[in-house]
Amino acid sequence: MSLFVRRQLPIVLVFVAAVLVMADxxxxxxxxxxxxxxxxxxxxxxxxxxxxxxxxxxxxxxTRHISRRTPGQWPFSTWLLLMIVVFTIVGVTMxxxxxxxxxxxxxxxxxxxxxxxxxxxxxxxxxxYRALRARNAEAALLLVVGAIALLRNxxxxxxxxxxxxxxxxxxxxxxxxxAQRGIMIGASLGAIALGVxxxxxxxxxxxxxxxxxxxxx
Amino acid sequence: xxxxxxxVVQIWLAALFxxxxxxxxxxxxxxxxxxxxxxxxxxxxxxxxxxxxxxxRYGWDPLTKGALLYVVVFxxxxxxxxxxxxxxxxxxxxxxxxxxxxxxGLSMRATVTAEFxxxxxxxxxxxxxxxxxxxxxxxxxxxIIVLTVVYFFIFTLPSMHKGNLGLISKIARFGMMAAFGYxxxxxxxxxxxMIFGRLDFLMxxxxxxxxxxxxxxIVLILVAYAMIPAQKRPWPKPGKTK
Amino acid sequence: xxxxxxxxxxxxEDVPREILYAILLIVFIIPMLKPVGxxxxxxxxxxxxxxxxxxxxxxxxxxxxxxYSGGGExxxxxxxxxxxxxxxxxxxxxxxxxxxxxxxxxxxxxxIAEVNPAKYGAKYGVDYIHIGYISGTETAMAAxxxxxxxTTNTDYKGASLxxxxxxxxxxxxxxFKLLICYTTGGDQSEGWVRQWYTPYKTPYLLSVIAMxxxxxxxxxxxxxIVSLTSGAQAGEMELLLGVPAxxxxxxxxxTLTHLLVFAFVVMGNIAYYxxxxxxxxxxx
Numbered sequence: 251m252s253l254f255v256r257r258q259l260p261i262v263l264v265f266v267a268a269v270l271v272m273a274d275x276x277x278x279x280x281x282x283x284x285x286x287x288x289x290x291x292x293x294x295x296x297x298x299x300x301x302x303x304x305x306x307x308x309x310x311x312x313t314r315h316i317s318r319r320t321p322g323q324w325p326f327s328t329w330l331l332l333m334i335v336v337f338t339i340v341g342v343t344m345x346x347x348x349x350x351x352x353x354x355x356x357x358x359x360x361x362x363x364x365x366x367x368x369x370x371x372x373x374x375x376x377x378x379y380r381a382l383r384a385r386n387a388e389a390a391l392l393l394v395v396g397a398i399a400l401l402r403n404x405x406x407x408x409x410x411x412x413x414x415x416x417x418x419x420x421x422x423x424x425x426x427x428x429a430q431r432g433i434m435i436g437a438s439l440g441a442i443a444l445g446v447x448x449x450x451x452x453x454x455x456x457x458x459x460x461x462x463x464x465x466x467x
Numbered sequence: 468x469x470x471x472x473x474x475v476v477q478i479w480l481a482a483l484f485x486x487x488x489x490x491x492x493x494x495x496x497x498x499x500x501x502x503x504x505x506x507x508x509x510x511x512x513x514x515x516x517x518x519x520x521x522x523x524r525y526g527w528d529p530l531t532k533g534a535l536l537y538v539v540v541f542x543x544x545x546x547x548x549x550x551x552x553x554x555x556x557x558x559x560x561x562x563x564x565x566x567x568x569x570x571x572g573l574s575m576r577a578t579v580t581a582e583f584x585x586x587x588x589x590x591x592x593x594x595x596x597x598x599x600x601x602x603x604x605x606x607x608x609x610x611i612i613v614l615t616v617v618y619f620f621i622f623t624l625p626s627m628h629k630g631n632l633g634l635i636s637k638i639a640r641f642g643m644m645a646a647f648g649y650x651x652x653x654x655x656x657x658x659x660x661m662i663f664g665r666l667d668f669l670m671x672x673x674x675x676x677x678x679x680x681x682x683x684x685i686v687l688i689l690v691a692y693a694m695i696p697a698q699k700r701p702w703p704k705p706g707k708t709k
Numbered sequence: 710x711x712x713x714x715x716x717x718x719x720x721x722e723d724v725p726r727e728i729l730y731a732i733l734l735i736v737f738i739i740p741m742l743k744p745v746g747x748x749x750x751x752x753x754x755x756x757x758x759x760x761x762x763x764x765x766x767x768x769x770x771x772x773x774x775x776x777y778s779g780g781g782e783x784x785x786x787x788x789x790x791x792x793x794x795x796x797x798x799x800x801x802x803x804x805x806x807x808x809x810x811x812x813x814x815x816x817x818x819x820x821i822a823e824v825n826p827a828k829y830g831a832k833y834g835v836d837y838i839h840i841g842y843i844s845g846t847e848t849a850m851a852a853x854x855x856x857x858x859x860t861t862n863t864d865y866k867g868a869s870l871x872x873x874x875x876x877x878x879x880x881x882x883x884x885f886k887l888l889i890c891y892t893t894g895g896d897q898s899e900g901w902v903r904q905w906y907t908p909y910k911t912p913y914l915l916s917v918i919a920m921x922x923x924x925x926x927x928x929x930x931x932x933x934i935v936s937l938t939s940g941a942q943a944g945e946m947e948l949l950l951g952v953p954a955x956x957x958x959x960x961x962x963x964t965l966t967h968l969l970v971f972a973f974v975v976m977g978n979i980a981y982y983x984x985x986x987x988x989x990x991x992x993x
Binding site (some may be wrong): 375 | 715722723724726729732733747748749750753763776778779780781782783811812814815816817818843845848849851852855856859860866868908919923924926927930941950959961963964965967969970971973974976977978
């Protein structure tokens, strides 16, 4: 297939889709409204299709472990793939909001998700003891601000030492918000630049693997 | 309080998974690996289930009701998976291009207003004069930190941070350190709330169940045993490597 | 056990992590077994959140996004429960919920079961409804904001929206007087600012996990978010509403564990500087 179709046409598609969506917002050209509405619905469906990528990649990886009988790994890989199959069969046949799927979700996925998120709290605690050092002025400032916010977040301390409430409010409103705003403005400029570069074909990361000819052309 | 069998089994499974996941804080072990693989498999399965549900509700149902153009979307959705093909991987670029284009259009059209203009307007509206001294001083610090942090990120060449210009970066770094210190405290709050949630579940939902108080020390002992390196464990012995 | 430093300061600096975890768990469990009942101050953000909902005229439609995952449930679940108590108790409001998170519909089921809307006389399809998980995050937000009925015509169980009185007159973002989002993701929290507040100026209440609060503060400062709270403030909302539940239960634990972390930071730094001083003394 020609280089234009393989490399340039997708970039043209990106440009057209992006310009259409932006034109509908900024220019209100008659006729673009229904087109963009349909395009957005298409985007929802395409995203739904892409939700299967994770499972496909896992199948790729773990079937290799099973076929090679990787020591210490292949039984777990078998179990993982079994979980994917069980969840899919129950969810698709009995509905994702049915009592059976709900039971499956609450007994496994929900508990695991909540616990994995929370387990980082233990590492954070050791980090607080062993790694948070006031080695220089900047680190000391981080610690002082962190300590004040920590004490404010402890409800009883906030009631017992009321001065901590306005102190934390000032730290939140002034240095934290301003620094975050600066980071946000910088990030938004970067995002706009990345968007424009993608639209004009200077950023081709979304194209994935490029052949030699595509890289040159 | 009567609890049906399905709920009892559900609570038991959730409790065991909770303990097994927490065991990684001490040492890797077979129970954690089992729980971890269950999590990854469940997450992937869950994604497929809701992906299928969304395709059916937002794609298939309109198609069967006469929106024939949706055939194109279905085709695009299916050819997304050609990315795994050795020769025809490039075909998946087309649906991806549509998704990327929509995403860029949606985010860029509002980013300019929401994260650039609105933020600058809000900063410019802050009064330094004509207000009480403390408010004026605070607002001045705010404006200085915003400007220095924006400078810090936009001008990345080393020469822009040397000599007297280095003062700008220094102020920016101090401002960001204060923000990160605040973030650290909030992260502690977040994680500890999550740990409390799981411990509260164990204590108020699982332990009151019959047998749970007896089972808990047994589970903990088994997990601790699993943490012993395989070579030092009396049983099971590690398999011979080929 | 981890490797330990030599000398008193070295040993203090290198306390094995197992001991730190054990102390942490003890400080967690003791107040759970024997609650102390520490006082809890109610913050301005929670009061503003409460006042915003209170000020809604009868018949107002609220769009609620259950955009959090199971990991955020211990924080955001109690907040969602408390807010639903407020909405149902006030009465006359239409809560239309969608999910931009894969786990949203199932987590919504949990919250509704905990709230028990029937005790307020609230009925599904009349006072509240869930229109399901819609993939695409910002694409979904934009699509629903532009034309909700063109995006979806079924509720989260697949039943037609036409049969539900609550959906009468609901077309797009302009049909809603308020937007509420509970989320663990920056995509959702920022996405609603971009796709609903910016074009439609829909007032926006946001509750996120505590660690996301700093990144959302600039939006609140610019007036794009009416009130920003963390799920950890659920206890304050419960106190304000008089519906103590899971949120307020954590108050004692949070106070003591935070004091513990503060003590750890101080001790760790004392040990660090003590070790450096003793090394300097030994060296010269």
